[in-house]
Amino acid sequence: xxxxxxxxxxxxxxxxxxxxxxxxxxxxxxxxxxxxxxxxxxxxxxxxxxxxxxxxxxxxxxxxxxxxxxxxxxxxxxxxxxxxxxxxxxxxxxxxxxxxxxxxxxxxxxxxxxxxxxxxxxxxxxxxxxxxxxxxxxxxxxxxxxxxxxxxxxxxxxxxxxxxxxxxxxxxxxxxxxxxxxxxxxxxxxxxxxxxxxxxxxxxxxxxxxxxxxxx
Amino acid sequence: xxxxxxxxxxxxxxxxxxxxxxxxxxxxxxxxxxxxxxxxxxxxxxxxxxxxxxxxxxxxxxxxxxxxxxxxxxxxxxxxxxxxxxxxxxxxxxxxxxxxxxxxxxxxxxxxxxxxxxxxxxxxxxxxxxxxxxxxxxxxxxxxxxxxxxxxxxxxxxxxxxxxxxxxxxxxxxxxxxxxxxxxxxxxxxxxxxxxxxxxxxxxxxxxxxxxxxxx
DNA sequence: ATTTCAAGTAACTTGATGGTTACTTGGCAG
DNA sequence: CTGCCAAGTAACCATCAAGTTACTTGAAAT
Numbered sequence: 001x002x003x004x005x006x007x008x009x010x011x012x013x014x015x016x017x018x019x020x021x022x023x024x025x026x027x028x029x030x031x032x033x034x035x036x037x038x039x040x041x042x043x044x045x046x047x048x049x050x051x052x053x054x055x056x057x058x059x060x061x062x063x064x065x066x067x068x069x070x071x072x073x074x075x076x077x078x079x080x081x082x083x084x085x086x087x088x089x090x091x092x093x094x095x096x097x098x099x100x101x102x103x104x105x106x107x108x109x110x111x112x113x114x115x116x117x118x119x120x121x122x123x124x125x126x127x128x129x130x131x132x133x134x135x136x137x138x139x140x141x142x143x144x145x146x147x148x149x150x151x152x153x154x155x156x157x158x159x160x161x162x163x164x165x166x167x168x169x170x171x172x173x174x175x176x177x178x179x180x181x182x183x184x185x186x187x188x189x190x191x192x193x194x195x196x197x198x199x200x201x202x203x204x205x206x207x208x209x210x211x212x213x214x215x216x
Numbered sequence: 217x218x219x220x221x222x223x224x225x226x227x228x229x230x231x232x233x234x235x236x237x238x239x240x241x242x243x244x245x246x247x248x249x250x251x252x253x254x255x256x257x258x259x260x261x262x263x264x265x266x267x268x269x270x271x272x273x274x275x276x277x278x279x280x281x282x283x284x285x286x287x288x289x290x291x292x293x294x295x296x297x298x299x300x301x302x303x304x305x306x307x308x309x310x311x312x313x314x315x316x317x318x319x320x321x322x323x324x325x326x327x328x329x330x331x332x333x334x335x336x337x338x339x340x341x342x343x344x345x346x347x348x349x350x351x352x353x354x355x356x357x358x359x360x361x362x363x364x365x366x367x368x369x370x371x372x373x374x375x376x377x378x379x380x381x382x383x384x385x386x387x388x389x390x391x392x393x394x395x396x397x398x399x400x401x402x403x404x405x406x407x408x409x410x411x412x413x414x415x416x417x418x419x420x421x422x423x424x425x426x427x428x429x430x431x432x
Numbered sequence: 433a434t435t436t437c438a439a440g441t442a443a444c445t446t447g448a449t450g451g452t453t454a455c456t457t458g459g460c461a462g
Numbered sequence: 463c464t465g466c467c468a469a470g471t472a473a474c475c476a477t478c479a480a481g482t483t484a485c486t487t488g489a490a491a492t
Contacts, residue, residue, distance in 0.1 A: 033252065037252035106329060108385065113322060113325055120391070130392055149412075151405075153393050154413075161382075166377075168325070168328060168384060169380075169384075170328060176373050189367075189370070190370070193370040197416065200413065200416030
């Protein structure tokens with residue numbers, strides 16, 4: 001039952017490794033070209049695997065695509081859970097994540113464009129993760145770190161927008177900023193901006209009364 | 217030289233109309249499926265035009281795609297110029313525009329994914345339009361309507377992010393908000409949120425001194 | 433009226449591409 | 463040792479889709 005674990009190197013037959021190779025090649029190909037643009041032959045070649053194996057393990061192109069998406073999503077969900085509370089920190093963290101791993105953003109984008117109508121891949125898990133995120137924002141609100149005047153859903157949507165947009169629209173970002181998104185200079189400046197801008201989510205500095213503390 | 221202007225209906229030959237039909241069909245097809253996913257035959261069919269005409273007028277699929285993009289961009293640029301100053305107003309306006317015309321956002325998205333590396337379509341004009349937009353923000357800053365502490369480029373990027381994101385990522389938006397982007401309820405709520413949130417761009421209410429009025 | 437050319441049509445070519453067939457081979461259970 | 467099946471290979475096929483060829487036709491200009 002256990003892997004043979006050849007003393008030197010890997011055995012010629014190695015289903016797990018092959019599967020991994022295909023998935024990793026598929027991730028690159030799909031992120032780069034989307035579903036319609038991706039070429040099954042290209043994936044096989046990248047993976048240095050016979051094309052037939054791809055069908056052996058995943059059935060067809062679409063199944064493979066969905067599996068790639070599912071894995072990436074799961075990876076990110078795990079990250080999301082490790083986050084503490086501060087909006088400034090979250091903004092910086094997610095912006096950094098988007099810059100470091102543009103493939104992830106691109107996959108989300110391909111998904112948005114393609115599966116627009118269809119039900120989401122892995123919807124249940126993603127909805128649960130989102131709800132946990134919303135709960136975290138509510139906690140910050142009760143702790144007074146985030147303004148209670150805002151609906152947590154709107155806050156989360158705003159934060160996602162601010163962090164993902166540059167990686168999602170590098171051409172527009174470059175047009176506006178004059179630098180490519182990949183430029184460390186841009187990333188540094190943007191992080192600084194986001195940290196300051198995070199103040200927008202904080203409660204106003206106790207103006208006169210404090211009557212609307214429990215607003216939705 | 218002038219159009220014949222048949223007394224009743226349109227003449228059988230009508231190059232302008234045909235060109236229009238093709239462009240409008242292409243817009244829909246490209247917005248729906250992207251460049252790689254779009255089918256030339258589908259465009260011809262949608263336009264109720266012989267496929268050959270498409271090559272007659274536009275040379276090939278890619279030229280047609282670029283022409284479609286160019287036209288949409290130009291349309292939006294014109295809109296942008298009509299805008300007055302207030303961030304709250306701009307946010308609401310552009311958010312509404314994105315919701316009303318998801319095809320436009322989708323085209324930008326396809327462009328982002330496909331032409332990632334290549335030079336932008338119509339880059340010169342778009343850069344100029346962007347610069348005019350930045351200039352308008354600077355004016356607002358000197359008038360004290362927008363905080364002078366922010367780099368105008370970062371402000372513009374933030375505003376674009378906030379307005380375009382929902383239309384660009386309807387699946388994530390729905391996950392977060394619980395409603396589809398097309399839902400008027402969502403659009404109303406979001407507009408209200410954005411209007412309030414626009415305060416984030418305003419200068420702080422004159423705390424102690426007013427020394428940094430000319431920043432950047 | 434006749435010429436001329438853009439506008440328009442139908443059928444075809446050619447290459448790419450997703451998926452399959454038919455086969456071989458490594459390695460474990462019995 | 464041997465039968466068996468998952469893992470793996472090479473060659474193939476059917477289809478689809480971009481782009482072309484070769485033709486016809488409407489109507490403006492002379």
